[in-house]
Amino acid sequence: MKLIDQLKSKYSEISYLHSAAALMAWDMRTCIPLKGAEMRAEALGYISTLAFRKSVSEEVGALLGQLNENKVQEELTEDEKAMVRVASKSYKRAKAIPPELHQKYSVLTSNSEKVWEKARKENDFNSLEPYLEEIVELSREMARLYGFEDNPYDALLEGFEEGMTARKLRKIIEPLKSDLIPFIKKIVEEGELADASLLEGRFNRRAQEKLSRKVLKLIGYDFDAGRLDETVHPFTIGIGVNDVRVTTKYTSCEFTPSLFGSIHEGGHAIYEQGLPISLKETPLYGACSLGIHESQSRMMENMVGRSREFLSFFYPQIQKAYPSNFKNVPLDEFYRSVNNVKPSLIRIEADEVTYNLHIMIRFELEEALIKGDLRVSDLPKAWNAKMKEYLGIVPDTDSDGVLQDIHWPSGMIGYFPSYMLGNLYAAQMYSKARQEIPGLDKRIEMGDVLSLVDWLRKNIHSMGRRYEPEKLLKAATGKELDPSYFLKYVKEKYSNIYQI
């Protein structure tokens, strides 16, 4: 067998194991009976470890060694070269960390998550502090092992967003910050908030599910290659080729969380449903990066889902689903109510204008921790100071502040920036799509989101992991990452809404 076919064959096996593990994880959150969870955790751990071990086996290492030789490379197609590049990178990264350190980190973060749950409930940062300290310490150690040029944080960031660095982030953040902070201030001072209470009421669960299904179909989600279920925390999971499942959560007093949650997860899901089938079971069959993944969900949720164009098409269906709630509410009022901008404490509830500021705070703090410029014990104070500076509000408790997110207790340092990058990528892509698709706004007003999806399929989804995020964005939009697209988008949209 040719070397590259040997690699593909290994990756087929790995993808089967990942598929099994993904199904086990999905089932654990949707179907599993109460008492079955204990053995499932063990079995899932075993299958995941098997997949990991296979990807760092000596055999794969030797194969990659040979495949990276010049004379072998010459024989490869472009896709095959990309497979070798992606596989080599992930192999090298995995091998950089000794198994004992991996194991230690995994036990530490698993315990730390449990402590965090309690700490958050009881507003007790002190109990989490020693865990965070050890997480920071081990993360610094791992950064050293991964290797970096001038900033250990970059080595961690790389695990979530290939090619991104703290320096690049800072260059993006500066103009964002200097424009967004006064813009938000202006909205708060001069704008008039819509009456969000009109979104509250009693909302039948089945009607919510029907709306979720409708909207998922509208944005191109293929129910023959996926399904929608209910879970406490919504998520999207790719279980295999043509099997990408989404979940949502229905609450009886509001329907917008399930509606926009479904659009958000749907955005993630159509990305995975649109991966290049010709590359299935290879290292290239996957999302380009977390940031690119998030761009797909944020674009669908905010730029499409909360747009006046889309709602002018879809709002009548909402009115039909809940006549007693909305028959007397005009479109414009509904549109404003789902686009309220207001500095708030909790990231996951933040509107699309203030959201990035939440991320900046986290990025600046976690980078300082990893560089050694900030001590864990000073984290709550530093958090509150930045909240004051960027959003003008300070949480009463750490539970609503530094303890709100699971990411740090889970050991995922370097993850947060991908949320912000998702917003920026999305705006830049959407701007390009509007240039290239004649009358896109008009189309969306007619309920045709699929023209946009086609563009995304062609330029983003079908690329898989062929390119790094920077290169993918450049190929799709013709430009380097530029935050001004996002700024232009929010300023136009919200100046109009708030008449400022």
Place this chain on the structure above:
Amino acid sequence: MKLIDQLKSKYSEISYLHSAAALMAWDMRTCIPLKGAEMRAEALGYISTLAFRKSVSEEVGALLGQLNENKVQEELTEDEKAMVRVASKSYKRAKAIPPELHQKYSVLTSNSEKVWEKARKENDFNSLEPYLEEIVELSREMARLYGFEDNPYDALLEGFEEGMTARKLRKIIEPLKSDLIPFIKKIVEEGELADASLLEGRFNRRAQEKLSRKVLKLIGYDFDAGRLDETVHPFTIGIGVNDVRVTTKYTSCEFTPSLFGSIHEGGHAIYEQGLPISLKETPLYGACSLGIHESQSRMMENMVGRSREFLSFFYPQIQKAYPSNFKNVPLDEFYRSVNNVKPSLIRIEADEVTYNLHIMIRFELEEALIKGDLRVSDLPKAWNAKMKEYLGIVPDTDSDGVLQDIHWPSGMIGYFPSYMLGNLYAAQMYSKARQEIPGLDKRIEMGDVLSLVDWLRKNIHSMGRRYEPEKLLKAATGKELDPSYFLKYVKEKYSNIYQI
């Protein structure tokens, strides 16, 4: 690590792989989206092969070799000795067949199943004939490789019911046959069939599900360690410790299939839920045999579920669920209608009196095929002749005759007898349980099935695979397998019903 602990550790890994495979199979029949099935089949094949390879690895072989040495055996507990015995036996059996033959058989039977589906639909035995011929030929080859004393059929039977032989079966069948055939004839000639049309009507799906859940709880099924879903073909599957799932099928014009189907699957499921947790992930954590498994489902479905005692407790709930159908139907009439005895063509629809005759026909034919006493081309004729002889009726088409079951096209020769053995085991166990549990009939009349379940837990379920079926039955009932328990049971019940 001690040798036995090394074996246990291997079996832990195997059980995790089996658990993943079982979940993948369950999901394939309940949840999977249409287009996801293709990759799932590949992934499931891979995981199953991985589990199989692990169980026949050189490492396991060497371990078992050492564990079977006298001086090592002396150090083992009784359970550990049983583990070594069970693992060695399955190792030896698996190793007896070369992988290429395994592969060939697997491809052949997979193709043959597809041909059978079409052949059955089109009443076309000829198209299936060459496949069956090859299946018989390869089965004979496998029997030779497994090894046998005087009958190659025994080597196949052993794969489904350890310790059973054609000779033993024949000894059981003779008295059954000579008693059942005239008894059935008497019922047909002198008995008066109940009006089964009272079971037909319109039955709400949700009400059926509620009854299924009620009855499952009554027979001790633990919903915290399992779940009930709907599928085209009902089944029970053990996905892991404390995760044993059942399915049923609801039809709108009859509710008895889902009710008795749920009790049947529930009988299987409480067996697996009751396996000894202390032996989890070892070779002993499983059902003793297919026949013993079937005894649990048939006992619950027929001896409990269709008994006058149980129905006198449960029928009022049926009446409450379907007042317009049953409010004017007295218990006795309902009881008789779910216990109609009538020779019929289709095994899976047969009543409990004629059922075993269907099995005898299949046993006698498949044994003759394997011994070379019957040619595949003569199978339809032989089938019809036996139907005439045992049940007094002959199918108009092969679709309702020799083509009705998937077992032979699936290559499962030697499987059928376990259905009959299930009935016989069940009657013998039930007789013993009635001796040992004071007032069992009365208890069941009060809705207390759990006293019986306790007895089964103690004597059957909690034994796992410690003993072979013969030994288990002897330990539980004090007697060798004796078909007279079954004869006594049906004769008492049905003489009473038909007043003969």
